Amino acid sequence: MAILVDKNTRLLVQGITGREGEFHSGQMIEYGTQVVAGVTPGKGGQRACDGRVPVFDTVAEAVAATGPNASVVYVPARFAADAILEAADAGIPLVVCITEGVPTLDMIRVCAYLDQKGARLVGPNCPGLLSPGQAKVGIMPGHIAIPGPVGVVSRSGTLTYEVVYALTARGIGQTTCIGIGGDPIIGTTFIDVLEMFENDPLTEQVVLIGEIGGSDEERAARFIAERMTKPVTTFIAGRTAPPGKRMGHAGAIIQGGTGTAAEKIAAFEAVGVPVADHPEQIPDLVAHN
Amino acid sequence: MKLHEYQSKRLFAAHGVPIPRGDVAATPEEARRIAEELGGTVVVKSQVLVGGRGKAGGIRLARTPDEAEVVAGEILGMEIKGLPVRKVLLDEAADIQQEIYLGIVVDRANRRPVMMASSEGGVEIEEVARTDPEAIKKVLIDPFVGLRGYQTLALAKGIGLAAEHRRAFDRIARGLYESFLACDASLAEINPLVVTAAGDLLAVDGKMVLDDNGLFRHPDLAQMRDVDEETATEREAREAGLSYVQLDGEIGCMVNGAGLAMATMDIIKHFGGGPANFLDIGGGAKAERVAAALRLILADPNVEAVLFNIFGGITRCDEVARGIVAAFEEVRPTVPLVARLVGTNEAEGRAILDDSGYRLITVTTLAEAAQKAVAAAKGEAAARGELGA
Numbered sequence: 258m259a260i261l262v263d264k265n266t267r268l269l270v271q272g273i274t275g276r277e278g279e280f281h282s283g284q285m286i287e288y289g290t291q292v293v294a295g296v297t298p299g300k301g302g303q304r305a306c307d308g309r310v311p312v313f314d315t316v317a318e319a320v321a322a323t324g325p326n327a328s329v330v331y332v333p334a335r336f337a338a339d340a341i342l343e344a345a346d347a348g349i350p351l352v353v354c355i356t357e358g359v360p361t362l363d364m365i366r367v368c369a370y371l372d373q374k375g376a377r378l379v380g381p382n383c384p385g386l387l388s389p390g391q392a393k394v395g396i397m398p399g400h401i402a403i404p405g406p407v408g409v410v411s412r413s414g415t416l417t418y419e420v421v422y423a424l425t426a427r428g429i430g431q432t433t434c435i436g437i438g439g440d441p442i443i444g445t446t447f448i449d450v451l452e453m454f455e456n457d458p459l460t461e462q463v464v465l466i467g468e469i470g471g472s473d474e475e476r477a478a479r480f481i482a483e484r485m486t487k488p489v490t491t492f493i494a495g496r497t498a499p500p501g502k503r504m505g506h507a508g509a510i511i512q513g514g515t516g517t518a519a520e521k522i523a524a525f526e527a528v529g530v531p532v533a534d535h536p537e538q539i540p541d542l543v544a545h546n
Numbered sequence: 547m548k549l550h551e552y553q554s555k556r557l558f559a560a561h562g563v564p565i566p567r568g569d570v571a572a573t574p575e576e577a578r579r580i581a582e583e584l585g586g587t588v589v590v591k592s593q594v595l596v597g598g599r600g601k602a603g604g605i606r607l608a609r610t611p612d613e614a615e616v617v618a619g620e621i622l623g624m625e626i627k628g629l630p631v632r633k634v635l636l637d638e639a640a641d642i643q644q645e646i647y648l649g650i651v652v653d654r655a656n657r658r659p660v661m662m663a664s665s666e667g668g669v670e671i672e673e674v675a676r677t678d679p680e681a682i683k684k685v686l687i688d689p690f691v692g693l694r695g696y697q698t699l700a701l702a703k704g705i706g707l708a709a710e711h712r713r714a715f716d717r718i719a720r721g722l723y724e725s726f727l728a729c730d731a732s733l734a735e736i737n738p739l740v741v742t743a744a745g746d747l748l749a750v751d752g753k754m755v756l757d758d759n760g761l762f763r764h765p766d767l768a769q770m771r772d773v774d775e776e777t778a779t780e781r782e783a784r785e786a787g788l789s790y791v792q793l794d795g796e797i798g799c800m801v802n803g804a805g806l807a808m809a810t811m812d813i814i815k816h817f818g819g820g821p822a823n824f825l826d827i828g829g830g831a832k833a834e835r836v837a838a839a840l841r842l843i844l845a846d847p848n849v850e851a852v853l854f855n856i857f858g859g860i861t862r863c864d865e866v867a868r869g870i871v872a873a874f875e876e877v878r879p880t881v882p883l884v885a886r887l888v889g890t891n892e893a894e895g896r897a898i899l900d901d902s903g904y905r906l907i908t909v910t911t912l913a914e915a916a917q918k919a920v921a922a923a924k925g926e927a928a929a930r931g932e933l934g935a
Contacts, residue, residue, distance in 0.1 A: 334759065361732060361757045362727065362757070364657075365658060366689045366690075369657070369658075369688070369689050396859075398858075398859035398860050411805070412805065414806075415802055415857045419809075419888070422857070439804060441652060441654050469808070471654045471655070472654070476655065494806075494809045496812040498811070499791070499793065502791045502824075503791075504789075504808050505807060505808075505824065505826040506804045534816060535809065535813045535913060536813075537912050537913055
């Protein structure tokens with residue numbers, strides 16, 4: 258088992274003929290993901306990825322012809338909101354948006370619309386999902402992960418890879434690794450993922466990688482205390498980040514004195530959740546559970 | 547991106563929010579002319595992108611055009627929290643009976659804009675949130691139905707605004723929300739919104755922060771960026787497409803990925819050093835990008851060592867290593883360099899760095915990287931021995 262994506266995932270790629278879209282589609286196919294269709298307006302009828310994937314002008318056409326149950330979005334930021342809405346409107350239940358730089362007000366409308374449609378969004382500005390040995394949706398490097406009992410959820414990209422790689426090096430595998438994205442407004446939050454891991458029979462414990470900005474980590478700490486039976490190990494990036502400055506991710510900013518690493522670490526420690534001092538401690542903490 | 551008070555207020559006014567009569571001056575002579583046109587007492591307000599202008603002496607009254615010229619001259623020569631005052635706003639002075647706060651921000655947890663009002667105008671909202679959180683009234687705005695009359699009424703009643711001002715308050719609240727949407731703002735704030743002796747509501751001070759990700763659809767607003775909002779280095783980084791924040795430590799950091807970059811800063815501190823910067827070189831790590839990043843780091847005179855922390859995922863470590871060596875050829879760093887490459891093709895990457903002929907310490911773990919960088923920066927004998935080898 259895994260969460261959200263597995264060997265039954267039938268993936269649509271929006272923006273498949275772009276540089277990123279085509280490259281990562283190739284990587285996903287090589288990993289074993291079923292990429293059933295691509296969409297690029299104006300390029301319907303072509304084939305992408307060395308002829309392996311049919312391309313459609315619209316998501317509705319791709320859905321009618323190929324029956325995808327998930328979509329991944331690589332289109333440029335100014336078109337990303339439209340692409341996500343189009344996928345949800347065509348009835349796709351899971352949309353993963355890799356694109357960085359989507360305006361916040363666009364995401365507010367997109368999230369409200371997807372809530373109405375009952376569709377789930379992961380991202381934007383995220384590396385996607387990887388269920389080792391089953392499917393990879395997004396841009397995570399597939400070979401760093403192995404199947405196993407740990408669920409990994411993070412707001413970051415390379416920091417997640419770093420942690421997954423360190424777990425794998427210790428022989429600790431993963432059910433699903435998921436990057437929820439570094440923007441202020443995101444579709445899927447820590448709590449959503451924690452609940453899915455709690456309900457996934459093969460996930461035995463969870464690693465949560467947070468960072469400064471917002472209060473998603475604080476809510477996650479309360480959720481862990483009240484609702485979770487499985488152990489969770491955490492790490493929070495940004496202890497040295499100055500207030501008022503955006504640390505790369507649009508959502509990684511300490512504003513009005515809130516969103517600091519110290520507050521988040523205190524929230525986890527208050528409910529008995531271990532917080533690693535640095536990423537390399539995580540495999541040790543996980544091995545102890 | 548932050549906007550100045552005068553820019554914010556003009557944008558609010560374009561959406562029906564009443565603001566005082568006034569104009570902007572860059573010289574005392576201009577200030578005098580504006581004061582003459584306005585007549586009567588004026589407020590001379592420094593236009594800098596920091597709070598606490600009043601306390602710093604950057605907001606003063608002037609009763610005559612002569613006085614306005616003198617006061618403007620004094621304020622224009624000031625520095626407020628390190629920022630030079632290049633412009634002053636001269637506004638007609640208002641006869642203030644009551645001050646309130648009205649603002650909109652993005653509520654991340656609820657994924658909605660939230661409008662906040664407080665009867666404690668003129669005080670920073672964060673300060674009110676700390677001292678008297680009950681005084682702040684909030685309404686969440688549904689993006690599909692917008693801000694409604696019953697919501698602005700709830701705010702007006704919540705802060706105890708007299709019934710005769712509620713219609714004007716509603717118009718101003720809606721105008722503020724329209725400006726927030728029209729500009730892709732992440733914050734739009736009127737503080738204070740005043741009730742004058744004549745019974746009018748007036749936005750005496752205004753502030754907007756724009757979402758950088760929305761600027762592509764507002765080229766007119768993008769041009770309003772104040773050069774003093776960021777350091778010269780930060781500007782250079784932004785123009786080179788790098789994500790960079792200057793800090794005050796001695797170890798320059800070059801990392802791929804924002805989360806990993808923060809974790810790298812933190813571990814330097816954990817082992818007793820100080821990060822000189824946050825820097826995310828993004829994916830790919832091509833030579834010219836690495837070179838640009840390296841130039842930025844080395845331009846900081848505090849930097850005594852540089853730590854490279856690269857995770858090779860889709861990007862291979864050997865490609866990144868070639869990028870780093872090519873950048874060295876161009877930039878010729880003289881400080882000690884510590885490199886940690888991990889992930890895809892890490893051994894090949896390390897070999898390329900080891901064979902490059904530059905004084906480079908290659909390590910495998912992040913902890914080791916931080917410890918070596920801290921030692922190198924402190925010029926400890928052990929590190930120097932290794933550097934010479």
